[in-house]
Ligand SMILES: Nc1nc2c([nH]c(=O)n2[C@@H]2O[C@H](COP(=O)(O)OP(=O)(O)OP(=O)(O)O)[C@@H](O)[C@H]2O)c(=O)[nH]1
């Protein structure tokens with residue numbers, strides 16, 4: 001089932017949500033206004049029709065945001081979401097549905113269908129997840145980090161697997177100060193204790209993820225993420241209530257020559273089974289954000305393709 005929906009903003013930048021009425025599936029959930037594409041319609045024709053029927057507005061140009069494949073009990077949908085910057089008329093609940101204009105940072109507090117979580121993440125969180133190369137010289141590393149932050153990196157994983165614990169703690173603090181100054185999230189790879197002590201986020205390796213029975217406890221508001229390669233790992237990440245994951249390798253990479261790439265079709269098929277925000281990993285460059293979004297991804301993750309030269 002192909003479903004189209006719109007992100008509409010008011011003059012204050014708040015986003016329109018509509019509440020599903022009683023007697024339909026997912027009744028009571030808040031959603032982005034829209035509906036099913038009918039036979040013979042294009043996605044944009046369907047969006048225009050649905051918003052006229054449900055809200056009484058005529059929409060201007062629409063830009064694709066993300067297209068989320070999602071499996072529900074007994075059906076599979078692709079939720080195709082567009083950002084619409086201009087519309088004519090005043091939005092009203094013509095089908096007796098309640099409407100709410102929500103600030104972007106409040107979206108996550110509305111109960112929404114599973115397919116909408118990746119949409120909210122696409123609207124509010126970074127589309128690139130930068131993984132650092134193994135730090136060798138500290139000044140060189142920190143100046144590259146500054147460069148990445150200046151270029152807009154807002155979600156960064158410090159991955160230092162060969163470093164002595166004491167050195168890692170010092171480097172992590174230096175990196176933390178720089179990230180804080182730019183409002184960027186910093187997640188430490190594989191070290192739950194140090195991440196908790198320093199007030200950093202945590203990135204779990206897949207083996208660590210599978211060995212846990214509860215989400216690791218961190219400082220207030222710090223994210224927990226994980227590396228996933230298959231449906232079991234994704235399901236575990238969702239069970240533990242993680243904030244996001246990386247999934248791959250989508251393409252072949254120099255760093256893992258023996259590993260068969262999954263490709264975008266498999267990426268999208270795996271994404272259907274969970275409602276987590278997912279970054280594509282493996283041979284990714286910033287220009288691949290668009291293809292990742294077309295397959296339901298949050299964006300791209302990587303070392304080589306994202307770390308400054
Ligand atoms: N419009 C909309 N539908 C969503 C969202 N998220 C999501 O999972 N869906 C699902 O996509 C499907 C959309 O169908 P719908 O019931 O709104 O379709 P419709 O407007 O054509 O109306 P209908 O009820 O008369 O068939 C439902 O299964 C709904 O649960 C969302 O954000 N917006």
Ligand SMILES: [Mg+2]
Nearest residue numbers: 033034035036
């Ligand atoms: Mg609808």
